[in-house]
Amino acid sequence: MLFLICTVPFLTSNIIRMISWIPVLGRNGLVNSTLIQLGLVPQPIEWLLYSDFAVVLAMVHLYTLFMVTPIFNTLMRIDRSLIEAARDAGASPFQILWTVILPLARPGMAIGTIFVVTLVMADYSTVQVMSGGQSASVALMMKNQMSLLQYPAAAANAVVLLALVLLLVGAILRVVDIRKEL
Amino acid sequence: MTVADQITVTGSSKPRRRPLSLARVASYLQALPLAVILGFFLLLPILFLLVVSFWDYDFAGLYPGFITLNYEDVLGSWVTWKTYLNTLKFAAIVWGITLFAGFWIAYFSPFTSGPRRSRRCCS
Numbered sequence: 507m508l509f510l511i512c513t514v515p516f517l518t519s520n521i522i523r524m525i526s527w528i529p530v531l532g533r534n535g536l537v538n539s540t541l542i543q544l545g546l547v548p549q550p551i552e553w554l555l556y557s558d559f560a561v562v563l564a565m566v567h568l569y570t571l572f573m574v575t576p577i578f579n580t581l582m583r584i585d586r587s588l589i590e591a592a593r594d595a596g597a598s599p600f601q602i603l604w605t606v607i608l609p610l611a612r613p614g615m616a617i618g619t620i621f622v623v624t625l626v627m628a629d630y631s632t633v634q635v636m637s638g639g640q641s642a643s644v645a646l647m648m649k650n651q652m653s654l655l656q657y658p659a660a661a662a663n664a665v666v667l668l669a670l671v672l673l674l675v676g677a678i679l680r681v682v683d684i685r686k687e688l
Numbered sequence: 689m690t691v692a693d694q695i696t697v698t699g700s701s702k703p704r705r706r707p708l709s710l711a712r713v714a715s716y717l718q719a720l721p722l723a724v725i726l727g728f729f730l731l732l733p734i735l736f737l738l739v740v741s742f743w744d745y746d747f748a749g750l751y752p753g754f755i756t757l758n759y760e761d762v763l764g765s766w767v768t769w770k771t772y773l774n775t776l777k778f779a780a781i782v783w784g785i786t787l788f789a790g791f792w793i794a795y796f797s798p799f800t801s802g803p804r805r806s807r808r809c810c811s
């Protein structure tokens with residue numbers, strides 16, 4: 507059921523889901539009007555929309571499922587008897603979580619990390635819409651260069667970004683050996 | 689494979705060698721569609737990107753050539769570095785939150801080995 511709830515938003519497009527945050531977070535939006543009617547704040551909170559907070563919120567909303575699915579996959583493959591054995595050996599629920607489940611979920615976490623990091627590094631529409639042009643990302647910079655017909659500058663930027671992301675992915679794969687642990 | 693090669697070489701019998709080479713070609717053929725798709729849609733654009741990144745440009749057009757001015761512009765301006773830092777900051781924050789939330793959502797999903805499921809199996 508939780509998984510189904512997670513998948514339902516994916517029936518609409520990325521941009522639509524992003525824009526739907528605006529009436530929620532805006533100055534006269536749902537959150538602010540509710541807070542004012544409850545008397546919690548005297549005037550609307552300004553940093554809800556068009557700020558780094560909004561960008562992070564929208565990105566988390568958009569990309570959590572890319573993290574959930576690989577971890578879900580690895581968790582599903584864990585042998586139940588391992589957990590039973592740990593419990594029979596006298597492990598507390600926290601110990602089971604920390605010493606059995608978490609190490610076995612590491613490959614899924616690594617795959618999800620690769621997804622999320624590459625997606626965030628390449629994201630420009632979220633940053634543009636949710637920060638209102640007040641925050642910048644590399645992809646947004648490239649998009650601006652391309653709209654100014656500075657294709658070679660954008661290409662050079664893209665090569666640098668590609669190298670950086672490849673380095674990041676290489677570092678992640680160095681930390682967690684996906685093939686060995688999967 | 690090397691052993692098989694040695695056998696065929698020492699045997700030097702042509703009819704025996706043919707099925708081996710055909711099998712080898714068949715495996716390459718099986719890998720061909722993916723290689724073609726990846727090469728056309730992934731490697732070729734990246735190659736173009738690399739080539740174009742060394743070209744010259746002004747407000748009117750692109751001029752094929754080989755200059756490193758673009759890279760000097762990209763790596764030499766503090767705006768770029770700040771933007772990269774900003775992007776990395778977003779990536780780090782979003783990664784932390786999604787990892788935390790993602791693990792617990794997956795953990796408490798009904799199909800995985802959450803606490804509820806495993807308790808039911810043992811009692």
